[in-house]
Amino acid sequence: MLFFFTNKNFNKITILDAPYLSNSGYKLLMNPTTPRKPLALYLSLIGLLSVYYAFHQIRIPGSYAMGDFLINYTGGFVRRGLLGEIFRLLSLLTHINSLWFVFLLQAVAFSIFLVVVYRLAVGLRWTYALNAVIFSPATCAFMALTPAESMRKEIILYALLALLCLRWFARLRDATIIILLLLLTPFLILTHDALLFYLPYVFAAVVLQCGSLTRACKLMAFSTAATILAALAVAKHPGNKETATAICSSLGTTLQPFGSQNTNVCSGSIVWLQISFTQAHKFTVSCIQNYHFFRSYIPLILLVILPAALVLHTLYYHYRLHHEVLVVVGCSLISWAASSLLFYIAVDWDRWISMHAVCMMLLLLLLSSRIDIQSIEVSTPPSQAHRFASATALFLYLFAVTLVMPSTHHEYVDIYHYLRNVDQQHTYIRSHKIGTSHTTAISANTKTPDILCRH
Numbered sequence: 001m002l003f004f005f006t007n008k009n010f011n012k013i014t015i016l017d018a019p020y021l022s023n024s025g026y027k028l029l030m031n032p033t034t035p036r037k038p039l040a041l042y043l044s045l046i047g048l049l050s051v052y053y054a055f056h057q058i059r060i061p062g063s064y065a066m067g068d069f070l071i072n073y074t075g076g077f078v079r080r081g082l083l084g085e086i087f088r089l090l091s092l093l094t095h096i097n098s099l100w101f102v103f104l105l106q107a108v109a110f111s112i113f114l115v116v117v118y119r120l121a122v123g124l125r126w127t128y129a130l131n132a133v134i135f136s137p138a139t140c141a142f143m144a145l146t147p148a149e150s151m152r153k154e155i156i157l158y159a160l161l162a163l164l165c166l167r168w169f170a171r172l173r174d175a176t177i178i179i180l181l182l183l184l185t186p187f188l189i190l191t192h193d194a195l196l197f198y199l200p201y202v203f204a205a206v207v208l209q210c211g212s213l214t215r216a217c218k219l220m221a222f223s224t225a226a227t228i229l230a231a232l233a234v235a236k237h238p239g240n241k242e243t244a245t246a247i248c249s250s251l252g253t254t255l256q257p258f259g260s261q262n263t264n265v266c267s268g269s270i271v272w273l274q275i276s277f278t279q280a281h282k283f284t285v286s287c288i289q290n291y292h293f294f295r296s297y298i299p300l301i302l303l304v305i306l307p308a309a310l311v312l313h314t315l316y317y318h319y320r321l322h323h324e325v326l327v328v329v330g331c332s333l334i335s336w337a338a339s340s341l342l343f344y345i346a347v348d349w350d351r352w353i354s355m356h357a358v359c360m361m362l363l364l365l366l367l368s369s370r371i372d373i374q375s376i377e378v379s380t381p382p383s384q385a386h387r388f389a390s391a392t393a394l395f396l397y398l399f400a401v402t403l404v405m406p407s408t409h410h411e412y413v414d415i416y417h418y419l420r421n422v423d424q425q426h427t428y429i430r431s432h433k434i435g436t437s438h439t440t441a442i443s444a445n446t447k448t449p450d451i452l453c454r455h
Helices: 036-057 064-069 082-094 098-121 128-134 154-164 174-191 193-210 213-219 221-236 241-250 269-274 277-290 293-318 322-345 349-368 382-402 415-430 448-452
Strands: none
Touching: 036 064, 036 098, 064 082, 064 098, 064 269, 082 098, 082 174, 098 154, 098 349, 128 293, 128 349, 154 174, 154 193, 154 349, 174 193, 174 213, 174 221, 193 213, 193 221, 193 322, 193 349, 213 221, 241 269, 277 293, 277 322, 293 322, 293 349, 322 349
């Protein structure tokens, strides 16, 4: 996971960003900038695997990802229904199954995200901490490591935030920025209400690109007002059994009882529309107790935060990006505090954590792009740098294969059980063919508690 290459010019290197040094002396064997080909290969692999799993989600009856995208307004205005309504209308006009429009959006949005990550990362100081952020299983690789959770609606947020981190955004006129934000931020809330709690990262990106907190507040004033109105409308229309039944009828199937086997598209995300927030919280508490959420997720959160904290430490103290780091930290803390409501009422803790990790990664890449990499001074002994590189690689490996996001078992798993679970998921996916009815029954081995503890 750690890639390096040659450069003889050096001045100063700190322990947090020292490239791998030769034991024979202080001669740099590697260039401190990001290697293009290995990074492109890694992101391409992640993209291909994620799109592959998204494609095969079409075959899986009761797919939460697909069901979430198909929520529409046939039963009246309801949370998360805007995108599904667009897909429904497109399906009526073109006579193409809505699932194919969902897959197209997933592939395009995730491709935009990965391309922007590559463009932001290329040419940056290649530090061990930033390395750990990019290659963390909670960031780019999350979609590939958790096939059942692949390509949910947050990929739209990732694509938007990634585009905001590019240089072209800073060159736009204020009027253009206002219009774009006015259209896009309410769209995110009407697409998925949970994205509201991650908008502070969007605000941080606008502040960093504008270079002024005051200007950013002015640019986002109208979009903030529109977002609040959208959030209030969504809060007043959380959904009910009648709405869910109407949505299922528009999809040519019937609503399944809550907690039943995933036999069709209406036994996944859509079934949760008939559940109140109080009921959802009770289920979450039950899952926390039965599947040891705190034992699994607290160490996971620490592992996600640690590399980002190291990068921020270096940016603040070594590169003197005081204002920028404070903006990122402040917005991140606000988002974590706001998203605590999601941890309270929903069981998708792995997703909520991953969303924080991905948004933070994009902001760190944006900040790192402002570093002047020309002056480097060696201050780390070669043996220490070698041990630090090895420790970082070992950390990333163990994080990826022994502390994989526990979305399936909700507990620690070793590499054997993880690979066996991936093989079982792959076998199940391959057993369903395109064109199979959404009412096809799944294996009777699926346990109801797992269904209740995943949505």
